[in-house]
Amino acid sequence: EVVLTQSPATLSLSPGETATLSCRASQSVNRYLAWYQQKPGQAPRFLIYDTSVRAAGTPARFSGSGSGTDFTLTISSLEPEDFAVYYCQQRIRWPPGGLTFGGGTKVEIK
Amino acid sequence: EVQLVESGGGLVQPGGSLRLSCAASGITLSQFWMTWVRQAPEKGLEWVANIKQDGHETYYLDSVKGRFTISRDNAKNSIYLQMNSLRGDDTAVYYCCLWGGGALDHWGQGTRVTVSS
Numbered sequence: 001e002v003v004l005t006q007s008p009a010t011l012s013l014s015p016g017e018t019a020t021l022s023c024r025a026s027q028s029v030n031r032y033l034a035w036y037q038q039k040p041g042q043a044p045r046f047l048i049y050d051t052s053v054r055a056a057g058t059p060a061r062f063s064g065s066g067s068g069t070d071f072t073l074t075i076s077s078l079e080p081e082d083f084a085v086y087y088c089q090q091r092i093r094w095p096p097g098g099l100t101f102g103g104g105t106k107v108e109i110k
Numbered sequence: 111e112v113q114l115v116e117s118g119g120g121l122v123q124p125g126g127s128l129r130l131s132c133a134a135s136g137i138t139l140s141q142f143w144m145t146w147v148r149q150a151p152e153k154g155l156e157w158v159a160n161i162k163q164d165g166h167e168t169y170y171l172d173s174v175k176g177r178f179t180i181s182r183d184n185a186k187n188s189i190y191l192q193m194n195s196l197r198g199d200d201t202a203v204y205y206c207c208l209w210g211g212g213a214l215d216h217w218g219q220g221t222r223v224t225v226s227s
Binding site: 032034036042043044045046048049050053055087089091094095096097098099100101103104 | 159162171209210212213216220
Protein backbone atom coordinates (compact mmCIF):
# COMPACT_ATOMS: atom_id res chain seq x y z
CA GLU A 1 0.00 0.00 0.00
CA VAL A 2 1.23 3.45 -0.87
CA VAL A 3 1.19 5.76 2.15
CA LEU A 4 0.84 9.50 1.57
CA THR A 5 2.18 11.85 4.25
CA GLN A 6 1.10 15.47 4.16
CA SER A 7 2.89 18.30 5.88
CA PRO A 8 2.46 20.47 7.74
CA ALA A 9 -0.69 19.32 9.48
CA THR A 10 -1.73 22.95 9.92
CA LEU A 11 -0.61 26.07 8.10
CA SER A 12 -1.49 29.45 9.62
CA LEU A 13 -1.39 32.23 7.05
CA SER A 14 -2.98 35.57 6.25
CA PRO A 15 -5.00 36.39 3.14
CA GLY A 16 -2.68 37.41 0.35
CA GLU A 17 0.14 35.12 1.47
CA THR A 18 1.31 32.03 -0.38
CA ALA A 19 0.58 28.53 0.93
CA THR A 20 2.94 25.67 0.18
CA LEU A 21 1.58 22.22 1.00
CA SER A 22 3.63 19.04 0.78
CA CYS A 23 2.61 15.47 0.01
CA ARG A 24 5.18 12.68 0.19
CA ALA A 25 4.55 9.13 -1.05
CA SER A 26 6.13 6.02 0.46
CA GLN A 27 6.97 4.86 -3.07
CA SER A 28 6.82 6.37 -6.52
CA VAL A 29 3.38 7.24 -7.85
CA ASN A 30 4.79 8.73 -11.08
CA ARG A 31 2.65 11.82 -11.59
CA TYR A 32 -0.63 10.17 -10.53
CA LEU A 33 -1.33 12.61 -7.74
CA ALA A 34 -4.50 14.62 -7.21
CA TRP A 35 -5.52 17.33 -4.76
CA TYR A 36 -8.87 18.06 -3.14
CA GLN A 37 -10.21 20.87 -1.00
CA GLN A 38 -12.70 20.32 1.81
CA LYS A 39 -14.54 22.97 3.79
CA PRO A 40 -16.35 22.25 7.06
CA GLY A 41 -19.59 20.37 6.55
CA GLN A 42 -19.01 19.96 2.83
CA ALA A 43 -17.89 17.17 0.54
CA PRO A 44 -14.39 17.40 -0.88
CA ARG A 45 -13.96 19.27 -4.13
CA PHE A 46 -11.57 18.12 -6.84
CA LEU A 47 -8.85 20.70 -7.65
CA ILE A 48 -5.95 19.14 -9.54
CA TYR A 49 -5.10 15.77 -11.11
CA ASP A 50 -1.95 14.20 -12.55
CA THR A 51 0.16 16.50 -10.37
CA SER A 52 -0.49 19.76 -12.16
CA VAL A 53 -3.61 19.68 -14.32
CA ARG A 54 -6.27 21.96 -12.90
CA ALA A 55 -9.88 20.85 -12.92
CA ALA A 56 -12.37 23.04 -14.72
CA GLY A 57 -13.18 25.89 -12.41
CA THR A 58 -10.02 25.64 -10.30
CA PRO A 59 -8.52 29.14 -10.09
CA ALA A 60 -5.07 29.70 -11.57
CA ARG A 61 -3.68 30.61 -8.13
CA PHE A 62 -3.70 26.86 -7.40
CA SER A 63 -0.73 25.07 -8.89
CA GLY A 64 0.72 21.61 -8.44
CA SER A 65 4.19 20.27 -9.00
CA GLY A 66 6.39 17.25 -8.35
CA SER A 67 6.88 13.68 -9.47
CA GLY A 68 7.78 10.31 -8.06
CA THR A 69 7.45 10.67 -4.30
CA ASP A 70 7.43 14.41 -3.60
CA PHE A 71 4.62 16.75 -4.53
CA THR A 72 3.60 20.29 -3.74
CA LEU A 73 0.37 22.24 -3.92
CA THR A 74 0.96 25.98 -4.01
CA ILE A 75 -1.81 28.50 -3.45
CA SER A 76 -0.65 31.95 -4.46
CA SER A 77 -2.17 34.99 -2.80
CA LEU A 78 -4.65 33.26 -0.52
CA GLU A 79 -8.25 34.34 -0.84
CA PRO A 80 -10.67 34.08 2.13
CA GLU A 81 -12.44 31.13 0.47
CA ASP A 82 -9.17 29.15 0.29
CA PHE A 83 -9.02 28.48 4.02
CA ALA A 84 -9.90 24.81 4.20
CA VAL A 85 -8.41 21.33 4.50
CA TYR A 86 -6.48 19.95 1.52
CA TYR A 87 -5.96 16.28 0.73
CA CYS A 88 -3.65 14.62 -1.74
CA GLN A 89 -4.58 11.29 -3.34
CA GLN A 90 -2.65 8.77 -5.45
CA ARG A 91 -3.88 6.29 -8.06
CA ILE A 92 -0.76 4.34 -9.04
CA ARG A 93 -2.56 0.99 -8.75
CA TRP A 94 -6.02 2.07 -9.86
CA PRO A 95 -8.40 0.35 -10.26
CA PRO A 96 -7.57 -2.89 -8.39
CA GLY A 97 -5.43 -1.15 -5.84
CA GLY A 98 -7.94 1.57 -5.24
CA LEU A 99 -6.84 4.96 -4.01
CA THR A 100 -5.09 6.31 -0.95
CA PHE A 101 -5.32 9.75 0.54
CA GLY A 102 -2.98 11.78 2.65
CA GLY A 103 -3.98 12.83 6.14
CA GLY A 104 -4.72 16.39 5.10
CA THR A 105 -3.30 19.87 5.67
CA LYS A 106 -5.50 22.50 7.26
CA VAL A 107 -4.90 26.02 5.97
CA GLU A 108 -6.20 28.36 8.63
CA ILE A 109 -6.40 32.11 8.99
CA LYS A 110 -3.59 33.52 11.08
CA GLU B 111 -25.25 20.19 -13.54
CA VAL B 112 -23.97 16.86 -12.24
CA GLN B 113 -25.55 15.75 -8.98
CA LEU B 114 -24.89 12.65 -6.93
CA VAL B 115 -27.32 12.10 -4.09
CA GLU B 116 -26.66 9.47 -1.44
CA SER B 117 -29.26 7.97 0.84
CA GLY B 118 -29.67 5.06 3.21
CA GLY B 119 -27.43 6.05 6.08
CA GLY B 120 -28.45 5.90 9.70
CA LEU B 121 -27.85 4.37 13.10
CA VAL B 122 -27.28 0.61 13.17
CA GLN B 123 -26.13 -1.80 15.84
CA PRO B 124 -22.82 -3.62 15.55
CA GLY B 125 -23.29 -6.67 13.34
CA GLY B 126 -26.17 -5.05 11.49
CA SER B 127 -26.61 -4.14 7.84
CA LEU B 128 -27.34 -1.06 5.75
CA ARG B 129 -27.70 -0.45 2.05
CA LEU B 130 -26.53 2.90 0.72
CA SER B 131 -27.80 4.25 -2.57
CA CYS B 132 -26.45 6.94 -4.86
CA ALA B 133 -28.62 8.41 -7.59
CA ALA B 134 -27.15 10.56 -10.31
CA SER B 135 -28.59 13.32 -12.42
CA GLY B 136 -27.04 15.45 -15.13
CA ILE B 137 -24.70 12.65 -16.16
CA THR B 138 -24.88 9.07 -17.43
CA LEU B 139 -23.14 6.87 -14.86
CA SER B 140 -22.77 3.94 -17.24
CA GLN B 141 -19.78 5.69 -18.82
CA PHE B 142 -17.76 5.88 -15.62
CA TRP B 143 -16.06 3.91 -12.91
CA MET B 144 -17.75 4.77 -9.63
CA THR B 145 -16.36 4.80 -6.12
CA TRP B 146 -17.40 4.97 -2.48
CA VAL B 147 -15.16 6.97 -0.15
CA ARG B 148 -15.73 7.37 3.58
CA GLN B 149 -14.66 9.82 6.24
CA ALA B 150 -14.76 8.90 9.92
CA PRO B 151 -15.60 11.70 12.36
CA GLU B 152 -12.81 14.29 12.45
CA LYS B 153 -10.64 12.04 10.28
CA GLY B 154 -9.36 11.96 6.72
CA LEU B 155 -10.66 10.33 3.58
CA GLU B 156 -10.59 6.57 2.93
CA TRP B 157 -11.35 4.79 -0.33
CA VAL B 158 -13.81 1.94 0.22
CA ALA B 159 -14.72 0.34 -3.11
CA ASN B 160 -14.97 0.90 -6.82
CA ILE B 161 -16.94 -0.61 -9.69
CA LYS B 162 -16.39 -0.68 -13.43
CA GLN B 163 -18.85 0.75 -15.92
CA ASP B 164 -20.48 -2.63 -16.64
CA GLY B 165 -20.36 -3.79 -13.04
CA HIS B 166 -18.13 -6.77 -13.89
CA GLU B 167 -15.11 -5.56 -11.94
CA THR B 168 -15.21 -4.52 -8.31
CA TYR B 169 -12.45 -3.81 -5.82
CA TYR B 170 -12.48 -3.24 -2.08
CA LEU B 171 -10.51 -1.88 0.83
CA ASP B 172 -9.09 -4.89 2.68
CA SER B 173 -10.98 -4.13 5.88
CA VAL B 174 -14.37 -4.29 4.14
CA LYS B 175 -13.77 -7.28 1.86
CA GLY B 176 -16.36 -9.97 2.46
CA ARG B 177 -18.62 -7.54 4.34
CA PHE B 178 -19.39 -4.81 1.78
CA THR B 179 -20.66 -5.19 -1.78
CA ILE B 180 -20.69 -2.44 -4.37
CA SER B 181 -23.15 -2.73 -7.24
CA ARG B 182 -24.80 -0.59 -9.86
CA ASP B 183 -27.97 -0.33 -11.92
CA ASN B 184 -27.16 1.68 -15.00
CA ALA B 185 -30.80 1.69 -16.06
CA LYS B 186 -31.56 3.58 -12.85
CA ASN B 187 -28.39 5.66 -13.09
CA SER B 188 -27.51 4.55 -9.59
CA ILE B 189 -24.93 2.72 -7.54
CA TYR B 190 -25.22 0.98 -4.21
CA LEU B 191 -23.18 -0.19 -1.24
CA GLN B 192 -24.49 -3.13 0.74
CA MET B 193 -22.82 -3.14 4.15
CA ASN B 194 -23.09 -6.21 6.35
CA SER B 195 -21.51 -7.18 9.67
CA LEU B 196 -21.02 -3.53 10.48
CA ARG B 197 -18.46 -2.54 13.10
CA GLY B 198 -17.78 0.57 15.09
CA ASP B 199 -14.89 1.54 12.86
CA ASP B 200 -17.27 1.67 9.89
CA THR B 201 -18.83 4.77 11.42
CA ALA B 202 -18.32 7.54 8.88
CA VAL B 203 -19.85 9.77 6.27
CA TYR B 204 -19.98 7.78 3.04
CA TYR B 205 -19.52 9.63 -0.23
CA CYS B 206 -20.47 8.42 -3.68
CA CYS B 207 -17.91 9.62 -6.23
CA LEU B 208 -17.50 9.59 -9.98
CA TRP B 209 -14.07 8.70 -11.37
CA GLY B 210 -13.28 11.01 -14.24
CA GLY B 211 -10.13 9.28 -15.37
CA GLY B 212 -7.58 11.14 -13.27
CA ALA B 213 -9.41 11.86 -10.05
CA LEU B 214 -12.75 11.80 -8.28
CA ASP B 215 -14.40 14.50 -10.36
CA HIS B 216 -17.75 14.64 -8.63
CA TRP B 217 -18.83 13.88 -5.07
CA GLY B 218 -22.20 13.50 -3.45
CA GLN B 219 -23.05 15.35 -0.26
CA GLY B 220 -22.53 12.19 1.78
CA THR B 221 -24.69 10.01 3.99
CA ARG B 222 -23.85 9.39 7.63
CA VAL B 223 -23.52 5.87 8.99
CA THR B 224 -23.25 5.38 12.74
CA VAL B 225 -22.58 1.93 14.15
CA SER B 226 -23.35 1.85 17.84
CA SER B 227 -25.33 -0.09 20.39
